[in-house]
Amino acid sequence: MIKVDQLSKFFGAKRAVDGVTFEVARGEVLGFLGPNGAGKSTTMRMITGFITPTSGSVHVGGHDLSLEPVAAKRRIGYLPENAPAYTDMTVKGFLQFAAEIRGLRGAARNAAVQAVVEKCFLQAVLHQNVDTLSKGYRHRTCFAQSIIHDPDVLVLDEPTDGLDPNQKHEIRQLIRQMGREKAIIFSTHILEEVDAVCTRAMIIDRGRVVANGTPQELRRKSEWSGAVSLNIKGLGVNAIREQLGRIPSVRRLAVESTADLVVVTAFPHPDRVIDVTRDILTATQGWQVEALRTEEGRLDDVFRRITLPDTAAREAKS
Amino acid sequence: MSSIGNIRTILKREISAYFSSPVAYVFIVIFLLLNGFFTFMVGGFFERGEAALGNAFFNWHPWFYLFLVPAVGMRLWADERRVGTLELLLTMPITPWEAIVGKFAASWLFLGLALALTFPVVLTVNYLGSPDNGVILTAYVGSWLMSGAYLAISCITSAMTRNQVVSFILSVVACLFLILAGFPPVINLLQALPGHWQWLVDAVTSFSVITHFSGFQRGVLDSRDVVFFLSVILFSLFTTSVILRTRRTN
Ligand SMILES: Nc1ncnc2c1ncn2[C@@H]1O[C@H](COP(=O)(O)OP(=O)(O)OP(=O)(O)O)[C@@H](O)[C@H]1O
Ligand SMILES: [Mg+2]
Numbered sequence: 379m380i381k382v383d384q385l386s387k388f389f390g391a392k393r394a395v396d397g398v399t400f401e402v403a404r405g406e407v408l409g410f411l412g413p414n415g416a417g418k419s420t421t422m423r424m425i426t427g428f429i430t431p432t433s434g435s436v437h438v439g440g441h442d443l444s445l446e447p448v449a450a451k452r453r454i455g456y457l458p459e460n461a462p463a464y465t466d467m468t469v470k471g472f473l474q475f476a477a478e479i480r481g482l483r484g485a486a487r488n489a490a491v492q493a494v495v496e497k498c499f500l501q502a503v504l505h506q507n508v509d510t511l512s513k514g515y516r517h518r519t520c521f522a523q524s525i526i527h528d529p530d531v532l533v534l535d536e537p538t539d540g541l542d543p544n545q546k547h548e549i550r551q552l553i554r555q556m557g558r559e560k561a562i563i564f565s566t567h568i569l570e571e572v573d574a575v576c577t578r579a580m581i582i583d584r585g586r587v588v589a590n591g592t593p594q595e596l597r598r599k600s601e602w603s604g605a606v607s608l609n610i611k612g613l614g615v616n617a618i619r620e621q622l623g624r625i626p627s628v629r630r631l632a633v634e635s636t637a638d639l640v641v642v643t644a645f646p647h648p649d650r651v652i653d654v655t656r657d658i659l660t661a662t663q664g665w666q667v668e669a670l671r672t673e674e675g676r677l678d679d680v681f682r683r684i685t686l687p688d689t690a691a692r693e694a695k696s
Numbered sequence: 697m698s699s700i701g702n703i704r705t706i707l708k709r710e711i712s713a714y715f716s717s718p719v720a721y722v723f724i725v726i727f728l729l730l731n732g733f734f735t736f737m738v739g740g741f742f743e744r745g746e747a748a749l750g751n752a753f754f755n756w757h758p759w760f761y762l763f764l765v766p767a768v769g770m771r772l773w774a775d776e777r778r779v780g781t782l783e784l785l786l787t788m789p790i791t792p793w794e795a796i797v798g799k800f801a802a803s804w805l806f807l808g809l810a811l812a813l814t815f816p817v818v819l820t821v822n823y824l825g826s827p828d829n830g831v832i833l834t835a836y837v838g839s840w841l842m843s844g845a846y847l848a849i850s851c852i853t854s855a856m857t858r859n860q861v862v863s864f865i866l867s868v869v870a871c872l873f874l875i876l877a878g879f880p881p882v883i884n885l886l887q888a889l890p891g892h893w894q895w896l897v898d899a900v901t902s903f904s905v906i907t908h909f910s911g912f913q914r915g916v917l918d919s920r921d922v923v924f925f926l927s928v929i930l931f932s933l934f935t936t937s938v939i940l941r942t943r944r945t946n
Contacts, residue, residue: 426787430941452789462780466713478705479788523784 379404379453379531379561380425385434386585387420394420396585397434402578404530407557409576409593410565413685417585418565419459422533425563426456438531452480455529457537461520465509469500469519472508473526480527494522497552499545513540521549525556532556534564538571550575569677572596579677583685596680603675604651606658607643609668615640625661627653639668702790706798707805714806723768727810730760735817749827753817754835754913758875758905761846766867768807769850770860772799773940777858792937800851800933807843811836831915838912841925842905846871848932855939874928878904 380402387395395417402408410418423429425436427447436443441450464472473494477487495501498518503511511519517540524532537553538546553562554575566572572579572593579596581589589596597603610618615635622631622642627650632643646654655672714720734756735741741752776782785795821827846867853866876882877900886897901907908921 423783428783428787448789448791451787454787456784456787458780458783458787460780462784464709464713464781465779466716467709471712475705475709479702479790481701481789483701520784 379439380563381437382421382425383435383437385421385424385436386432387417387424387429388432393585395424395431398582398585398587400580400587400590402531402561402563404561405558406561406578407553407576408561408563409572409579410563410582411567411569411572411579411681412565412582416582416685418582419535421582422456422535422563422565423458426454426533427451428458453530455524455527455532457521457524457532457534459535461517461539463508463516463520463523465507468505468507469511469515470504472519473500473522476523477526482527490526490528494526497525498522499548514542514545517541518545518549530560532560532562532564534562536566537564538566538568569681572677581681581684588684589680593677597675597677599683600675600677600679601645601683602673602679604654605643605645605673606655607641607669607671607673608658608662609670610640610642610662611638611666611668613640613665618642621661622658625654625657626650627657643673699791699794702794703798703801706790706795707802710799710802711806714802720806723764724810724813727760727764728813730764731756731814731817734760749817749821749832749835751913753814754839754909757839758842758909761843762868762871762875765807765843765846766850766853766864766871768803769847769867770854770863772803772851773855773936774858774860774863778860786940792940796851796933796936796940800848800929803847804840804844807847808840811840811843828915834915834917835913837917838909838921841912841922842909845874845905845925845928845932848929848936849874851936852932852939855936855943874903874905876904877901878906878908 382398382400385395385398386393398417398421400408410421412418420429424431425438425443427436427443427450430444436450438450439453441453443450464475467475470491473491474487477490482490495504498521500515500518500522503515503519508516508519517537521534521537524534532553534553538549541549550571553564556562557575557577564575576593578591579589579593580587581596589599615633618640619631619633622628622644625644627646628644629647630645632645634641644654644658658670731753735749735753773782776785786792818829818832821832822829849870850863850867853870854860854863856866857863883897883901886893886900889896902924905925908924911918911921
């Protein structure tokens with residue numbers, strides 16, 4: 379549904395987006411991650427036709443955005459960053475306008491407004507002026523506008539920004555549910571959302587795609603992927619270090635100790651992840667092991683490693 | 697789906713936006729008060745002893761519009777940019793041209809409404825004498841066309857900035873140029889130039905709203921004057937679309 383090819387954007391000499399290529403098919407929810415200023419919003423603005431790319435192409439639903447902008451835009455619902463909305467209208471008036479400009483008239487328009495008001499829980503503020511809304515309600519109003527015409531493609535720039543935990547949950551549910559028959563791309567700084575909602579995640583840094591895969595695949599890039607943590611009683615830190623440090627598949631140990639409990643995490647060599655649990659079980663036979671956990675890998679760790687290569691390298695050395 | 701439908705949707709939204717804030721009413725009241733004051737007090741309507749509006753009433757319009765029309769037009773695009781709704785508007789399935797025309801038409805209709813509300817002046821002059829109402833109607837048409845030209849220029853300056861005040865000032869300056877180009881003192885100054893500079897005088901005065909409006913004031917509907925105002929409008933709206941496109945890219 380969305381096809382982005384070698385998309386670049388320069389603001390003067392400043393490179394905001396640099397050769398970004400990806401596709402999103404129907405039924406996919408793509409999470410768009412990256413540090414501040416990475417170029418997420420700029421990419422989304424180019425996909426929705428607000429900013430003209432310096433080079434590269436965007437196809438939405440088979441329509442080239444630069445050649446058939448109106449046909450392409452008709453299939454998109456867009457929630458811009460900061461959720462702008464006309465401040466001089468009521469919520470209802472704004473939604474009616476949004477429906478009409480997408481070609482919904484009369485009864486179809488009213489039905490569409492009614493449907494999104496229910497989906498986004500806007501009944502309470504329906505007749506309130508947009509400029510008196512709280513931030514979360516304004517966000518929901520603008521989100522409602524983006525789905526009012528039931529588009530095939532949704533582009534959502536930080537859709538859960540400013541929402542309370544209940545609303546975050548509702549909106550995530552909604553995105554996941556809509557993702558079954560739409561192509562959705564959304565940006566976020568909340569990594570749990572990637573697990574909760576995405577079928578695929580992409581990390582972008584300084585305008586370039588630096589990682590692209592399912593959440594599981596990304597997690598495997600983490601140092602924590604396959605790491606084994608143990609709570610051990612009745613042994614000294616040094617003894618534990620010495621014993622476990624001898625295991626060839628263990629790359630590094632992290633040890634924390636309290637009065638009578640030692641918590642050890644053994645990070646495996648990347649190519650020997652499958653051996654490490656067995657090796658540790660063998661080495662700790664006869665020990666008083668209270669708990670043993672295998673880590674799945676952490677997205678925040680992957681995110682840091684990928685977008686902050688210098689610090690990751692420093693940490694590894696220490 | 698159709699262009700007309702899209703333009704109408706934009707137009708409707710803009711009109712309702714005007715009347716949802718007190719600014720529209722304030723504007724209309726000021727416009728009517730100015731008209732009344734200048735026509736009857738300053739313009740010497742009663743002293744003239746003629747049953748017509750050409751001078752006492754319409755003479756002031758180029759000057760009223762100089763300040764009032766930029767005040768109406770300044771928010772058109774500047775506010776969309778400031779609030780961020782420009783991003784919504786330009787990613788809707790409409791062409792920028794439809795948005796530009798819709799917004800312009802809404803404001804122009806609003807100016808037409810303000811102008812139409814000066815009808816008591818027409819009633820007064822009809823009560824006092826028997827004016828040529830055809831002439832008055834022509835002058836009204838001319839006045840409305842002139843306000844459209846000012847408004848289109850305000851669209852350009854409004855698209856250039858997110859700051860309404862900057863937009864207002866730029867547009868007053870631009871409109872002032874259009875007035876001064878035909879203002880007698882300026883023409884006299886230019887005419888002091890040697891004979892072979894006559895073309896410059898002609899060129900400058902041909903850009904003057906006053907020159908083009910004076911025909912309407914006398915009741916003469918000259919197609920060249922109509923074409924002049926319409927071309928200023930079209931050219932300005934076109935420039936607005938170019939500015940919106942480039943300002944979006946950078
Ligand atoms: N109109 C503009 N003119 C100049 N530079 C711009 C413009 N818009 C964005 N940039 C720059 O482009 C880069 C990418 O910005 P963008 O808004 O896409 O980042 P982002 O990934 O959305 O960040 P955030 O997580 O903070 O929302 C930034 O360095 C920003 O300063
Ligand atoms: Mg952003």
